[in-house]
Amino acid sequence: MPARPAHPALATTRGLQVGLDVLVGGLVLFSVGQVLVSGGSRGGVLTVVLLAAALLALYAVGRARVRVVDRPVGAPRGAWWPGGAWMLALGLLWLALAAAAPSALWLAFPLMLLQMHVLGPHRGVVAVVLTAGAAVAAWAWWSGTLVVGAVLGPLLGGAVAVGVVLGLEALVREAQERQRMLAELRATRADLAHAERDRAVAGERERLAREIHDTLAQGYSAIELLLRAARAQVGGDDDGARDGIDRARDVARENLAEARRFVRDLAPTDLAGAGETALAAALRRVAGRTADRGDVAVTVTVTGAPRAVGTPVETALLRVAQSALANVTQHAGAQAAAVTLSYLDDAVALDVVDDGVGFDPASLAPTSGPGRGAGRGAGSGTEDDAPGGYGLVAMRSRAAELGGTLSVESAPGRGTALAVQLPVPAAAPPRTGASAELAGEEA
Structure with missing residues (x-):
């Protein structure tokens, strides 16, 4: 059987990882497309394209270096290198892109999800709050005004990101605990099976010891006594010696039948018949x-x-x-x-x-x-x-x-x-x- 992963992740978390990649790429391309459609200046369009390309490249490099969701839930997270540095660089590039193209503000939600996964439930929440505040500030800078929707949107998005990630990680943690319990159960069953085999072997040894003692050992003892008596009569009473030898042969045949019964595990030969x-x-x-x-x-x-x-x-x-x-x-x-x-x-x-x-x-x-x-x-x-x-x-x-x-x-x-x-x-x-x-x- 193939080896089981030490810390299996749920299929939903792996699907989230792929969906996050698609969402980031799609929103970056959407931001570039919005600038192209709006007909901005050549310099502005070139800046947006370069910033978008840099953000996608940085995202791809970080994804190759940092495990996002396919990791043990209890593993340490939030270290400065490489996860913290990657999140900081992505945040700065995102703010620069949002300054050049307001449609890039939509990237705040997948960025929050990524921050929660990479930085963990403690530092990740701080990063989500800062990202939501930056999105609100960027919108206010672009529009020159601040409305309730512009504030509630990033805040609700941040809350959803925190809830979704924490909920998925709870599912993963439960799955890992169940996997650990199943492994312990398999080990316990193996130990019980081994103990049962040992008990069966010990019981069979005891049974054979009783059988041999009550049949073969008794018969061989009788053979020894008969042959001893026959030896004492050799040269004196030939008929008695022959009789003793014949009786010893009878006992030997009986014990041979018992020995064959042991091999076949049948009932005692004396109990033959119905x-x-x-x-x-x-x-x-x-x-x-x-x-x-x-x-x-x-x-x-x-x-x-x-x-x-x-x-x-x-x-x-x-x-x-x-x-x-x-x-x-x-x-x-x-x-x-x-x-x-x-x-x-x-x-x-x-x-x-x-x-x-x-x-x-x-x-x-x-x-x-x-x-x-x-x-x-x-x-x-x-x-x-x-x-x-x-x-x-x-x-x-x-x-x-x-x-x-x-x-x-x-x-x-x-x-x-x-x-x-x-x-x-x-x-x-x-x-x-x-x-x-x-x-x-x-x-």
């Missing part, structure tokens, strides 16, 4: 994998009438269940865990309870930054003792994003209970079935 019981089926698959990877018996119970609650709610509940069951397997030392999915009137709740070693909930307070905490069981974050543990923080963040709540109850030796409840609108958006294609591909 129907109001898809979430319950997904929870049973997760529970089955958890039982296969460890010695924990996991049961899934559904209460209430299953209904569509929308992909965001289903995804959040599934991820919370995955993270909680991963904690049960890796940290709780539990023998059994129970997952309960409850459909309420205006909400859906998920409870994960284990009979593990439990922990003190007070130890969940962050100690060195987001995601740090201690504890074992369904309610604690995965890898809590490792730097950057993220599990409970991710689960709370998921619940908060959807306007829900998450609570953890536990005590040493008494197991852990995690409960999350998410509100569901009366008409939840339909689940997307786009993940079915991915599920088929992975199969």
Whole structure:
């Protein structure tokens, strides 16, 4: 886009500039024509022609050197050089021409307009008053008498010149202020857009961090445990080693499917398929994998009438269940865990309870930054003792994003209970079935 002028002038002021040039030139030629038509002496006509030519030349030179109307309204004006000198020289030549040709007195009005523009609202008014007084005096000298019209004409002309110029400059000032405000508005919009992009990037990073923690990180942790067990059985129990390796491969395939889903930004592969019981089926698959990877018996119970609650709610509940069951397997030392999915009137709740070693909930307070905490069981974050543990923080963040709540109850030796409840609108958006294609591909 072309660069905008720093101080744009209104089109009317530029039109006034051209009109002023035409008016000055026309009135000078009119004065010369009046002398020629009146049949004055050769010397008088020559004097008028020379004075008119000098005035037009001086006007043209000044117009080339001094900006008249195409200037910032607030710019300093009225300096002696070059604007003040130009106005003084033009005034003296005009008086000389008026002395030789009375019709040149008509030049007083465009000269007043020019003085206001060049000298500004303060010195310009003084110059207009002096010009009006000179016009009255010149008329009285030529006619030998002084009438009311000869006095009111220049005075009214001066008043009109002052009013017109001040009014136009007020319009220009308003236009410049509007331009400044528009520039500030554009800058503010650009800043807001940049901030919104940063917020979106931060939100997406947080979302991906939760997804990776609840899926890929948990799966890779399980792979590591299975391969460690398989390595210990190599040379002793070949069937057990092969079984551990096969289970590790299954987990690797599951995590590969999750990684591909991230790229396509589809719903979790466990939620593939349609129907109001898809979430319950997904929870049973997760529970089955958890039982296969460890010695924990996991049961899934559904209460209430299953209904569509929308992909965001289903995804959040599934991820919370995955993270909680991963904690049960890796940290709780539990023998059994129970997952309960409850459909309420205006909400859906998920409870994960284990009979593990439990922990003190007070130890969940962050100690060195987001995601740090201690504890074992369904309610604690995965890898809590490792730097950057993220599990409970991710689960709370998921619940908060959807306007829900998450609570953890536990005590040493008494197991852990995690409960999350998410509100569901009366008409939840339909689940997307786009993940079915991915599920088929992975199969």
